[in-house]
Amino acid sequence: MRAMRDPGIQNPGTAVTPAKKALTRKGTGLSAKLLVLTILFVMLAEVLIFVPSIANFRNTWLQDRLADAELAVAALDPATYGTEGAAGDAMMQQVLLETLQAHELVVASDAGRQVLAQRTGIDGPLVANMAIDVDISTSNPLTSIWDAFKTLLDGGNVLRIHGAPEPPTGRYVEVVVEEYYMRDAMLEFSRNILILSIVISLITAGLVYLSLNALFVKPLRRLDQAMATFADAPEDPGSMIVPSGRGDELGTAEQRLASMQSDVRTMLTERRRLADVGLAVSKINHDLRNLLSSAHLLSERLDMIADPHVQRIAPKIVRAIDRAVSFCEAALAYGQVREEAPDRATFALAGLVDEAAEFAGLTSHNSLHFTNEIDPALAVRVGQENLFRILLNLMRNGRHALEAVTDSDEPLRLMVSADFIGDALCLKVADTGPGIPETVQERLFLPFHGDAGRRGGTGLGLAIAKELAEADGGTIRLVPSSECDRTLGAVFAITLPNARVEDAG
């Protein structure tokens, strides 16, 4: 085996790796197929050439025979031969007929037919009488082909060959010959054509094979090897194909492959970086969970402090830390932050909304007014933690938007209301801020597509809120300003299905 290195690939592996093994060719190679096809096509072309040539060969044979016969007639003509005429020379007649391989020579005209020479013996006149008339002046290409094949397949007739009468005498010559002489000549001609065809097709096929091999098969093998090498070590820069620079379709394919390999390498690098980031996040999450757990233990001690202010705040701090711990644990457990379907619980909705508002810093804000319009007795059955996180995100956004308003005479307000549409809970979080910038609206719920101008925002809050709502079977949407009160800025609607509690009073 040749262990030559392909110049196009910087670092081909020498061992047969799994990727190469899996793609080892099973069927006949392209070169062998091309060779067989070329031979077949050349043979086909030769057959197409053979058909008219064999018909032509037959016509020529008949014309030659008639031309020879006319010479013989001239020799036998009394005017040429002398006063006695050769017609009376039986010896001369037989020699001429022998030479012509003919049975009879006739000169015919309007005046009648004169047999100039006839084979002696019993069958001489008999054979001549059986002869089929062949007028070479009336043949056309199609009849010639048809007659040629008839001769090849049968060829046992006797032919009386003649041409058109010569003007002005109306004289013409007939020669009677046995068809098998012609058939033998035609078979020999066919044999020669066959041998020639085989030789031509072998030479042509060889040349076509060599050129196609050089032009297509070798570059294709190179592409194939380049793909296998890249598949084995996509991260190795040396495994990328270096385009040969040829200007044809294969050159384009090489360039496409090179650019595809470069894209795949970039993607792999990005993916590796993301995996590294994921690992780092998991590590941070892990230690954050540990630190929060410690904070949780410490915060429980706040219970021991008798101060009523502390007593009011302490359980909330404990709950907040609890939430943070369980969120960290969920993220750690799944290795990624994908929201799972929550466990649903029945609880008083207004309480949860108040709690979220407090966490979002709305309840004790000195310039914003928070209104919880929900009936305190309304109980719902939804994923409590998910809804809390959705509300927290929306309220934080509302607070940031309202805090950014500096020149408003109207009071800055944020309202939450709830309604049922059938069994589905429809919660609305509305504020009197500036509304969502048009540029942000299109990609509002896509991660990292927040308002680039807003400081401190990551553009994740609404993407997370959407994922949380969907995990509970619901939706979240920005209510178009055309559908709500003009004085409002942003209005978000959260819909959670099957949230109605049957026995709720």
Ligand SMILES: Nc1ncnc2c1ncn2[C@@H]1O[C@H](COP(=O)(O)OP(=O)(O)OP(=O)(O)O)[C@@H](O)[C@H]1O
């Ligand atoms: N109530 C609102 N009023 C005005 N603009 C809003 C409101 N809510 C969201 N936005 C706009 O939508 C963008 C996306 O909000 P999102 O919560 O997804 O990200 P963020 O608030 O920028 O960052 P974070 O990940 O910290 O939440 C915000 O940057 C802001 O421009």
Ligand SMILES: [Mg+2]
């Ligand atoms: Mg936000």
